[in-house]
Amino acid sequence: MLRRVTIKFASLILVALLAALAWTFVKRPLPVPEVAGPVVPDAIAVEGVSLSMIRGAEMTSREAFSVRGGSLLKQFITGIGAFVVEHPRGILLIDAGVGRDVTAHLGTTPLLMRALAELTVRQPTIDALSARGVEASDLGGIVLTHSHWDHVSGLADLRSVPVWITPEELAYARSDDEGGKLYRELEAAAPFELHEPSFTSGPYGPFDESQDFYGDGSVVIVPMPGHTPGSVGVFVTDASGKRALIIGDTSWTKEGVDWPAEKPWLARRMVDSDAKAVRDQLVLLHQLQQANPELLIIPAHDARVHEAIAEF
Ligand SMILES: [Zn+2]
Numbered sequence: 340m341l342r343r344v345t346i347k348f349a350s351l352i353l354v355a356l357l358a359a360l361a362w363t364f365v366k367r368p369l370p371v372p373e374v375a376g377p378v379v380p381d382a383i384a385v386e387g388v389s390l391s392m393i394r395g396a397e398m399t400s401r402e403a404f405s406v407r408g409g410s411l412l413k414q415f416i417t418g419i420g421a422f423v424v425e426h427p428r429g430i431l432l433i434d435a436g437v438g439r440d441v442t443a444h445l446g447t448t449p450l451l452m453r454a455l456a457e458l459t460v461r462q463p464t465i466d467a468l469s470a471r472g473v474e475a476s477d478l479g480g481i482v483l484t485h486s487h488w489d490h491v492s493g494l495a496d497l498r499s500v501p502v503w504i505t506p507e508e509l510a511y512a513r514s515d516d517e518g519g520k521l522y523r524e525l526e527a528a529a530p531f532e533l534h535e536p537s538f539t540s541g542p543y544g545p546f547d548e549s550q551d552f553y554g555d556g557s558v559v560i561v562p563m564p565g566h567t568p569g570s571v572g573v574f575v576t577d578a579s580g581k582r583a584l585i586i587g588d589t590s591w592t593k594e595g596v597d598w599p600a601e602k603p604w605l606a607r608r609m610v611d612s613d614a615k616a617v618r619d620q621l622v623l624l625h626q627l628q629q630a631n632p633e634l635l636i637i638p639a640h641d642a643r644v645h646e647a648i649a650e651f
Pocket residue numbers: 485487566588610
């Protein structure tokens with residue numbers, strides 16, 4: 340009798356736990372205050388500036404694992420790559436994309452993450468550059484949106500290129516957090532030439548501080564802490580005046596900004612450093628998009644949004 344009651348009780352607990360887990364996948368858009376969104380300064384078109392992308396690899400998973408409220412039936416393609424800004428003063432990468440050893444690099448991530456997605460390598464950043472006759476020595480720098488494995492993998496083949504990373508991000512990457520494991524391994528093998536964004540160019544739209552990278556308004560770095568302590572976003576305005584904002588992993592999906600909605604609980608637990616800060620950023624980005632509909636907000640991994648950017 341006691342045994343039967345115990346089994347019944349255990350089953351009830353299990354059902355309750357499963358229900359609680361299922362709830363974390365239910366769509367719950369974040370509340371947005373009813374105030375007009377922030378407007379960004381007029382876009383400055385600089386001749387010779389373009390934004391393109393090296394599509395390094397893809398991971399296939401489910402939309403439900405990528406944004407809270409996403410469908411379990413819909414496939415979600417996680418694009419991994421490097422964004423390329425060609426500027427009269429040089430070529431700048433935003434994130435390093437995929438390295439030649441990316442499959443080994445994937446091994447530095449938690450087992451659950453590897454279990455939920457399958458990696459297909461398309462082209463390492465270094466090879467995509469070489470195919471266009473660009474050598475590592477031709478690059479002016481790499482701005483890291485943050486230090487997670489799928490943003491730094493390509494650094495392994497681009498050792499001589501100066502890297503821009505915030506002090507907060509560097510401290511995080513060098514801490515014992517699992518998210519910085521690959522960065523630490525790469526840095527232990529050989530140090531990088533590191534630079535800090537200066538954030539002395541004043542406010543930019545809703546962001547309190549910024550760094551106007553070339554001093555001409557074409558590339559503007561802004562702090563975007565949350566996903567990791569030192570994450571940044573990067574505005575890029577091309578020669579036609581079209582402006583994009585690369586938001587790293589603040590959201591993995593466009594829906595994260597459109598609805599707005601955070602990642603599901605399990606994903607947040609695995610990858611987000613400060614869930615509350617991410618929610619604040621998502622609401623801000625949502626308002627920014629409402630007030631600036633022509634702005635292309637680019638989550639680093641939403642392959643559907645990447646379609647809007649030319650292949651390097
Ligand atoms: Zn990340």
